[in-house]
Amino acid sequence: MRRLTIISRRLAIAIVVATGASVGVGYAASLGLGSNQLHAWSQNLTKGTCNQTSATADDTYVQQALPNSTAGGAATALTISPLAGAQNYAFIRFDLSGCSLPTTAGADSATLTVFVTTNGNDTVSLFPVYSNWSSSTLTWNGVSGLTIGSTATTSFSAASNGSATVTVTADVDSAIKAGTLWGWELRATSGTAIVGIGASENASSMKRPSMTLSYEK
Amino acid sequence: MKRLTRILGIALTAALLSVGVASAASLGLTTGKLGAGSVAVNGCTSSSLTATRNVDTNGNVTQVNVLSVPQACAGQTLAITLENSSHTSLGAASALVGTCTGGCTATVTGFGTVSAANVTAYALSLTQ
Numbered sequence A: 001m002r003r004l005t006i007i008s009r010r011l012a013i014a015i016v017v018a019t020g021a022s023v024g025v026g027y028a029a030s031l032g033l034g035s036n037q038l039h040a041w042s043q044n045l046t047k048g049t050c051n052q053t054s055a056t057a058d059d060t061y062v063q064q065a066l067p068n069s070t071a072g073g074a075a076t077a078l079t080i081s082p083l084a085g086a087q088n089y090a091f092i093r094f095d096l097s098g099c100s101l102p103t104t105a106g107a108d109s110a111t112l113t114v115f116v117t118t119n120g121n122d123t124v125s126l127f128p129v130y131s132n133w134s135s136s137t138l139t140w141n142g143v144s145g146l147t148i149g150s151t152a153t154t155s156f157s158a159a160s161n162g163s164a165t166v167t168v169t170a171d172v173d174s175a176i177k178a179g180t181l182w183g184w185e186l187r188a189t190s191g192t193a194i195v196g197i198g199a200s201e202n203a204s205s206m207k208r209p210s211m212t213l214s215y216e217k
Numbered sequence B: 001m002k003r004l005t006r007i008l009g010i011a012l013t014a015a016l017l018s019v020g021v022a023s024a025a026s027l028g029l030t031t032g033k034l035g036a037g038s039v040a041v042n043g044c045t046s047s048s049l050t051a052t053r054n055v056d057t058n059g060n061v062t063q064v065n066v067l068s069v070p071q072a073c074a075g076q077t078l079a080i081t082l083e084n085s086s087h088t089s090l091g092a093a094s095a096l097v098g099t100c101t102g103g104c105t106a107t108v109t110g111f112g113t114v115s116a117a118n119v120t121a122y123a124l125s126l127t128q
Helices: A002-034 A169-178 B002-032 B034-043
Strands: A038-044 A047-049 A057-063 A077-080 A088-094 A106-118 A123-128 A154-157 A162-167 A184-190 A195-198 A210-216 B051-055 B061-069 B077-083 B089-096 B104-109 B121-127
Touching: A057 A077, A077 A088, A077 A106, A077 A184, A106 A169, A106 B051, A154 A162, A169 A210, A169 B051, B061 B077, B077 B104, B089 B104
Parallel strands: none
Antiparallel strands: A038 B121, A047 A210, A057 A088, A077 A195, A088 A184, A106 A162, A106 A195, A106 A210, A123 A154, A123 A184, B051 B061, B061 B104, B077 B089, B077 B121
């Protein structure tokens, strides 16, 4: 009788183990099939253009020799000077609010065109600006309060009068995502001449800054 | 005693066979419930998440960012295909969704040289 009891116990254990193993296999199968499940969706993009003219431009230049003076609003040309102690930097930006672009949009391409009105042997580089400024208030001393990229986006030669067009796609793309385009600081990174580019107040519309913009949203 | 042992042996065999059949049924039923597993995966992204992309100076796509990815999707593979107007693939890449606090932005890079101007749609998927 005692042996019968032992056999019965072993039988019960065997059934429990076998059942447990079967359940284990069942869970493994569950995980395996679950791993193949998929969630998929798509997103269509709308393409468009929103070219900018002097109507949405704001520009100025700041003068080391007149560190508290503003030059925006009336100047018909923006002067850029590399001269030690008398440096001038120009600033240009565009108000993109009329494009009604959400921060999830982006620039497919963007080019900035300026017109060199006074040429010289300078290379003018564009540094992206990441903080708010206005032509009516910006001064040389105020520039230190701005956040400006340390690496130039692009540059152009001011060796001859006429249009100079540079690609600024990445900067504008980032600005759209940030919500506002604060534009660029234009600074002579080589050369010795004082050069000028047309301001948005220039009498000739072809000499004013402009920007082409193709976007997606 | 031998007879008793034989009876018990038969009983044991029958019991194990029964368990085997029951296990098969279990597996069958469990397999049938695997649809619930699918629901669980979909649950991490019940809505279509918004994607944006960054470009380099030349206007080529450098990365695609999928916004507000729920934490529940951490560890899943996010695959993205850049499509043109004919829904032809211009480039594809994938990445594992990392862990983060709150809604995450998942970033996928490595699409090759694809002009953003030619991309008119994103095809996205999440797999576990």
